[in-house]
Amino acid sequence: MNAIIFAAVWGVVMMYTGVVSRRKFVPKYVAIAGILLLITVTWLEYAGLPFFNLPMKGMMEFNAFSQVMNLVLFTCTLFYFMLSGSDVEEVGNYGADYFALIFFVLCGASIVTSFNTLLMLFLGIEILSIPLYVLASSDKRNLKSNEAGLKYLLMGSFSTGLMLMGIALIYGATGSFHLAAINLSIPPSALLLSGMVLMMISMAFKVSAAPFHFWTPDVYDGSPPVFTSFMATIVKAAAFAAFLRLFMQGFGKLHADWQLLLAIITAATLLVGNLTAVFQQSVKRMLAYSSIAQAGFMLFAVFALNQSGKQGLILYAAAYSLATIGVFAVLIRMKDYTFEGFNGLAKHQPLVAGMVALFMLSLAGIPLTAGFFAKYYMLLATLKTGQAFWLVILAIVCAAISIYYYFRVIQAMYFRDGNDPGLRVSEGFKTTLLVTGVLVIVLGIHPDWLLQLLN
Amino acid sequence: MISAFDNFPALLIWLPLAGGLAAFFMKDEKSAKTWALFSSIITLILMGASLLYTENKYFALNQVSYYWLRDLGSSFAFSLDGMSRILCLLTSISFPLIIASTWNTRYHQPNMFYGLMLLAQCGLMGVFMATDALVFYFFWELALIPVYFLASQWGGERRIQAAFKFFIYTFAGSLLMLIGILYIYLKTSGPSFSMASFYSVGLTPQEQAWLFWLFFVAFAIKMPVFPFHTWQPDAYEQSTTAVTMVLSGVMVKMGVFALIRWLLPLFPDAVAKFDNIVIGLSVTGMVYASLIAMRQDDLKRLIAYSSIAHIGLMSAAVFTVEHDAMQGVLIQMFNHGVNIIGMWIVVELIERETGVRRISELGGIARKAPVLTILLVVIALANVALPLTNAFVGEFLMFNGLFRFSPWYAAFAGLSIILSAVYTLNMIRNVFLGNTNSLTEKFREITMEQRLILSVIVVLVFMVGVFPGPMFQLLDLVSENIIRKVAHKQP
Numbered sequence: 011m012n013a014i015i016f017a018a019v020w021g022v023v024m025m026y027t028g029v030v031s032r033r034k035f036v037p038k039y040v041a042i043a044g045i046l047l048l049i050t051v052t053w054l055e056y057a058g059l060p061f062f063n064l065p066m067k068g069m070m071e072f073n074a075f076s077q078v079m080n081l082v083l084f085t086c087t088l089f090y091f092m093l094s095g096s097d098v099e100e101v102g103n104y105g106a107d108y109f110a111l112i113f114f115v116l117c118g119a120s121i122v123t124s125f126n127t128l129l130m131l132f133l134g135i136e137i138l139s140i141p142l143y144v145l146a147s148s149d150k151r152n153l154k155s156n157e158a159g160l161k162y163l164l165m166g167s168f169s170t171g172l173m174l175m176g177i178a179l180i181y182g183a184t185g186s187f188h189l190a191a192i193n194l195s196i197p198p199s200a201l202l203l204s205g206m207v208l209m210m211i212s213m214a215f216k217v218s219a220a221p222f223h224f225w226t227p228d229v230y231d232g233s234p235p236v237f238t239s240f241m242a243t244i245v246k247a248a249a250f251a252a253f254l255r256l257f258m259q260g261f262g263k264l265h266a267d268w269q270l271l272l273a274i275i276t277a278a279t280l281l282v283g284n285l286t287a288v289f290q291q292s293v294k295r296m297l298a299y300s301s302i303a304q305a306g307f308m309l310f311a312v313f314a315l316n317q318s319g320k321q322g323l324i325l326y327a328a329a330y331s332l333a334t335i336g337v338f339a340v341l342i343r344m345k346d347y348t349f350e351g352f353n354g355l356a357k358h359q360p361l362v363a364g365m366v367a368l369f370m371l372s373l374a375g376i377p378l379t380a381g382f383f384a385k386y387y388m389l390l391a392t393l394k395t396g397q398a399f400w401l402v403i404l405a406i407v408c409a410a411i412s413i414y415y416y417f418r419v420i421q422a423m424y425f426r427d428g429n430d431p432g433l434r435v436s437e438g439f440k441t442t443l444l445v446t447g448v449l450v451i452v453l454g455i456h457p458d459w460l461l462q463l464l465n
Numbered sequence: 466m467i468s469a470f471d472n473f474p475a476l477l478i479w480l481p482l483a484g485g486l487a488a489f490f491m492k493d494e495k496s497a498k499t500w501a502l503f504s505s506i507i508t509l510i511l512m513g514a515s516l517l518y519t520e521n522k523y524f525a526l527n528q529v530s531y532y533w534l535r536d537l538g539s540s541f542a543f544s545l546d547g548m549s550r551i552l553c554l555l556t557s558i559s560f561p562l563i564i565a566s567t568w569n570t571r572y573h574q575p576n577m578f579y580g581l582m583l584l585a586q587c588g589l590m591g592v593f594m595a596t597d598a599l600v601f602y603f604f605w606e607l608a609l610i611p612v613y614f615l616a617s618q619w620g621g622e623r624r625i626q627a628a629f630k631f632f633i634y635t636f637a638g639s640l641l642m643l644i645g646i647l648y649i650y651l652k653t654s655g656p657s658f659s660m661a662s663f664y665s666v667g668l669t670p671q672e673q674a675w676l677f678w679l680f681f682v683a684f685a686i687k688m689p690v691f692p693f694h695t696w697q698p699d700a701y702e703q704s705t706t707a708v709t710m711v712l713s714g715v716m717v718k719m720g721v722f723a724l725i726r727w728l729l730p731l732f733p734d735a736v737a738k739f740d741n742i743v744i745g746l747s748v749t750g751m752v753y754a755s756l757i758a759m760r761q762d763d764l765k766r767l768i769a770y771s772s773i774a775h776i777g778l779m780s781a782a783v784f785t786v787e788h789d790a791m792q793g794v795l796i797q798m799f800n801h802g803v804n805i806i807g808m809w810i811v812v813e814l815i816e817r818e819t820g821v822r823r824i825s826e827l828g829g830i831a832r833k834a835p836v837l838t839i840l841l842v843v844i845a846l847a848n849v850a851l852p853l854t855n856a857f858v859g860e861f862l863m864f865n866g867l868f869r870f871s872p873w874y875a876a877f878a879g880l881s882i883i884l885s886a887v888y889t890l891n892m893i894r895n896v897f898l899g900n901t902n903s904l905t906e907k908f909r910e911i912t913m914e915q916r917l918i919l920s921v922i923v924v925l926v927f928m929v930g931v932f933p934g935p936m937f938q939l940l941d942l943v944s945e946n947i948i949r950k951v952a953h954k955q956p
Binding site: 376417461 | 534607637640643644648650651
């Protein structure tokens with residue numbers, strides 16, 4: 011509860027910051043202060059100190075999973091602000107407003123991690139999405155950004171429409187919006203099942219799972235890269251938390267009915283994401299497809315629907331977001347987004363190149379990085395179900411394919427010669443990048459430190 | 466925390482790790498390589514010291530285990546038993562030799578080079594000592610990453626592709642193994658990743674049959690066994706010689722070691738079922754690689770293919786599950802590592818002096834450098850397993866076991882040994898004997914340090930060849946234990 015209220019309030023504070031101070035870099039520091047506040051109050055609520063005791067009527071439930079997920083999301087946002095905050099201000103004339111929109115997104119994110127009724131899910135998803143439509147098209151002079159915003163809006167509304175229809179059907183079948191009540195209706199009626207399928211499709215849209223991923227590359231490519239970084243990581247992780255919560259608490263008893271469908275979606279996502287990423291020439295587009303590929307791995311948590319899956323999703327959200335935010339923070343400052351643009355980076359910026367290499371290793375799931383344990387938990391969760399062994403093997407094949415495109419960046423930076431890419435970074439940026447890298451390694455050696463928060 | 470440092474396995478891991486990390490911060494070339502040599506010699510001394518404490522009463526000195534992921538049932542556990550000892554010994558002997566023998570080779574960014582070398586040593590030590598499946602997997606990959614960087618950053622023109630092929634192959638293999646590890650893990654009571662609980666898990670023959678292949682492919686790629694060997698000649702040829710030595714001298718042993726450590730005890734039924742297929746593949750690979758080696762003109766590729774043949778014999782011998790053969794494999798892993806590093810040192814010397822590796826362009830080196838030639842001939846003859854040399858001991862035992870398993874396989878494998886004599890002697894004739902040409906005319910005799918390094922190898926060759934007793938003592942009971950584990954579980 012703390013997170014929702016504080017995020018909304020801080021969004022308004024941010025808007026006033028833009029009015030009060032015209033100086034640059036002020037919004038960034040106010041935003042960092044805000045996110046630190048969010049982390050603190052979420053931590054306090056997790057430790058048993060909620061500031062607000064509002065009658066919820068069972069519409070929301072703040073359990074350990076949602077609190078830890080919020081903490082992960084906010085911490086990643088903190089790193090995002092510290093690494094890319096000044097680039098947010100560069101996008102246009104409304105620096106403070108962009109931050110305000112981001113805080114509204116976070117407000118939506120903390121609703122979708124803790125909803126208990128379909129109504130709250132819908133509200134949360136909308137609060138999460140609408141600011142993103144604005145952010146995607148915020149580079150007003152750029153046609154591609156406009157296109158991205160429009161595309162995102164159209165596809166987003168379409169999937170929201172599907173979700174509403176799904177909710178209506180489910181309400182018709184069960185007479186309730188409450189997840190627990192929906193979960194009780196066994197055997198399921200045809201109405202409930204079709205509603206559930208619609209919900210699954212609309213969630214698949216939100217997390218950009220194949221075959222509902224077509225908007226992703228264009229939107230990620232067209233939007234200002236600094237917002238792509240945010241959309242591809244924190245927003246996606248929040249959507250996955252919602253996906254898992256909905257299907258665990260709402261449709262958990264129908265697991266056998268939808269498992270195959272989800273397995274097919276997962277397989278398609280893995281294949282499409284990885285195979286298409288191989289052929290990209292621009293690192294930015296490669297990261298867009300890689301985010302689809304990684305979504306395929308995260309879907310395993312929903313597929314498995316067990317404790318390991320839950321832990322895995324938390325870890326995956328942290329590992330994937332940190333690494334992607336780090337790579338994007340560097341990418342934004344590059345002049346050339348192609349693989350060749352990274353040529354010889356290691357010679358000119360050894361620390362930055364080392365960290366980018368580390369993030370790539372983490373995305374590829376190499377041991378000693380957080381990405382390894384993220385993938386490990388997902389595979390473990392799926393193997394625990396004792397089903398769909400073919401899916402595990404497919405995931406392995408795809409993980410091996412992903413080496414190809416992640417390592418292209420490493421090869422470019424370390425083994426090929428190139429001119430100075432003209433990357434200008436401050437000492438503070440380097441330090442933050444280093445801290446992010448250390449965090450990735452710490453999670454890769456001892457993921458328990460994060461996961462034991464769930465107990 | 467102090468208890469983490471008063472035993473050999475922990476020290477053998479932390480020393481190279483600390484040394485490697487420190488090497489990254491060295492400023493100039495001289496201090497980086499002095500530091501690397503120093504650090505690897507300390508590791509060697511430590512390893513030598515550990516050989517004095519092999520008795521059972523020193524149990525606590527030779528094993529370490531601390532909690533890592535309590536919820537998952539994985540602990541950071543290592544131990545030095547007979548098999549680990551011999552491979553750690555190989556690792557700790559090879560690294561000083563490698564660093565010393567390539568002392569005069571200049572690398573750009575030397576601090577990176579030596580740092581990565583020591584990190585690779587740390588990874589290898591971890592693989593050889595791990596007694597926890599997850600830790601084993603961890604180090605299996607950790608040994609790979611530095612070597613990938615080493616192989617791509619320094620070496621020939623096509624090194625990036627060659628190293629990448631190597632990486633993709635081995636990474637795909639190890640992911641398959643990871644699935645296998647996870648599957649078995651979920652079957653253990655606990656569940657737990659410890660080696661003991663892995664050994665005691667009950668798997669049906671059907672499960673064993675497919676799990677066997679998940680593991681085998683991972684190990685076969687690493688060794689490499691035909692038909693998974695295609696990465697190897699390119700990687701050996703394109704890497705700089707020091708890296709080639711690490712790859713061929715130590716890293717390929719990871720595969721053979723893992724077969725004995727993990728595959729045999731875990732899947733005895735599957736081993737009994739598939740032994741003919743694997744031995745058939747290995748023997749085919751031996752003959753095939755020897756035939757190709759005969760046609761090679763590049764010294765590095767010649768040795769690369771001869772290495773495939775040698776490794777093929779080891780993998781065939783492992784699957785006979787015969788006592789003699791197993792002893793032979795264990796001792797041969799050490800010998801092969803020493804011999805092949807000796808061969809690479811000579812290649813490196815020739816290449817540095819003349820600038821070429823093509824056999825057809827060389828000749829008459831013996832007239833200019835008799836000492837080098839004598840030392841090389843000894844090492845080369847050890848490579849073809851002449852009596853009195855170290856490889857004879859190992860190969861004789863392996864053939865013995867293979868012959869008892871099936872005379873036919875032994876006959877085919879013997880063919881490859883004859884072929885290996887043919888191409889080795891051919892190589893000696895073409896490169897060292899005959900008349901000098903414009904390239905070899907100015908060949909200088911090797912320096913004192915180089916003589917010393919090669920002499921160390923020659924001493925090792927004869928020591929193990931003439932007096933293998935201490936080696937067998939070190940390996941006492943190892944092969945019995947493994948065979949008992951396999952036989953015990955077989956119906």
